[in-house]
Amino acid sequence: MPDPQANAVEIRNMHKYYGAFHALKNIDLTVKSGERIVICGPSGSGKSTMIRCINRLEEHQSGTITVLGTELTDDVHNIDEIRREVGMVFQHFNLFPHMTVLENCTLAPMLVRKASQRDAEAEAMGFLEKVKIPDQALKYPGQLSGGQQQRVAIARALCMRPEIMLFDEPTSALDPEMIAEVLDVMVNLAQEGMTMLCVTHEMGFARSVADRVIFMDRGEIVEEGAPGPFFDNPQNERTKLFLSQILGH
């Protein structure tokens, strides 16, 4: 069982390779329960790979990753336990196109948590209300806008009642006018105390919500700090360059 006293995520000396390519180098990261982390960095810097290691969508080759006191190893039992506690939202939503919004939300609770259909549906409707689209419950994903789909994806992850939420560039594939509706949902989630790790370039979101901002480049954590100092007074040259590029215009 997850240990309530433990840190949400603890990564120690973690390395990840794709063949000969050293994708993540000596990652050390501790996320306390309830903490909101924003991870940014240039494309190819390994930020998505890092959070995908936390729920074993990617395998790490050395070092340790401990989630809520459970170490992530080849042990299938541990992987299952961690995935039950960790929700994930993807850049391209990855909703199941052949199921209605409601079915998308109830599938995992019914199969994994063995919830009854009625309970799962009631709970799912609650989360769909929270992301402000209960009226779309019986539609198929293809009938919704991008912003609506991403909110369904958030509701779907929340239906598993996770302790930790991972966001992998949740707004990058959205049209500009839809970004706000998704960020609003994420801000509400943060205010309720959810532990969150967000890979995002929404610096406004980072500034207002994050407890800590992490900058990654070439597979390393280059700099991290509270959003105020991080944005106003970055220390590392690479961080400065990156921030000037994304904030400069």
Next chain:
Amino acid sequence: MTDIAAAPPSTVGTASHWLKKHAFSSLPASIATVLFFALLLYIAYLVFDWAVIGAVWSAENADQCPTAHGACWSVIDARYRLILFGLYPYDLHWRSTLACVAIILTVILSCIPLFWSLKRLALLWVVGFGAYYLLMEGGPIGLQEVTTDQWGGLSLTLFLFSSVVLIGMPMGLGLALARRSKLPVISYGVSILIDFIRSLPLLTTLFTAAVVVPILLPDWLHGDKIWRVIIAFALFFACYQAEVFRGGFQAIPRGQFEAGQALGLHFWQILGRIVLPQVFRHSLPGTINMVVVTFKETAIVIIIGFFEILASANAAFGTGEWAPYYIEVYVFVGLIYWIFIFSLSQYGEYLKRRMSVAKR
């Protein structure tokens, strides 16, 4: 101006407007249209005259056939039992009829979404095919035994077709999955098997199963010839169907699998609930095509001594007195094929419509 633009096009005008635009737009076009429709009407008249007006209908009037200018349907009236049941004992045709009904019912029920769960389909097929086999064979339930070499006609065609599809479809899915396996031994082995079988003509495969296998295998492994042929045919079907499914698998983005994993689902849950339903949708047109082709290809078993519907039809006009009326027999058999295949393809269209709702 704005009033005219806003007015909806009048429905009264559209038909004549359409005709004018597409059929009578110019003098040559008008002439072509008139000529073409005249020809069409003439052909329709000829067919109707042959098939209905000038036709002889019953077997008692068969003596009028040589002088009649139309079709001699007497041959069907006299010989339809041979076409439908082949060499099956005449006084037991009721069993063959019931068996046909059992198989057709099984196929129809399998097509209804209500039955689309593993448990229900399995139960349905065990009952359906069990009923067919017991009725046709008879021995196990205390009826007069009829061995498989006496089975024939439409009931044999239906049995061959549905067994091949029924066994071949899961086999094809299994092969498609095995081909995607992470273990190279399995994926390469299966690729080689699929490519090997696909490079052989169906005839060779069936001939091997019917004639060569008994020479190679010990007696107790022979089994009934009909089962050997069905298994070989199913394997042939499966190898093609595996490639149809493979296309379906390739259309599923990796993110679908990852979303399932992130939600904590296991491999088989992801496969069964997320991946396969989408694979089936993507591979539906190809699958319908395979099924239709297979229905027609069952006629090939004539070569290895099975008396399916086309073979029985040949026998129906094989005797001297009916020899001149092979066209009527072929028209009758063609009609039977058409009814089944047209129903199959219409069902495919229905499935496509049903599924497109979810993809919009």
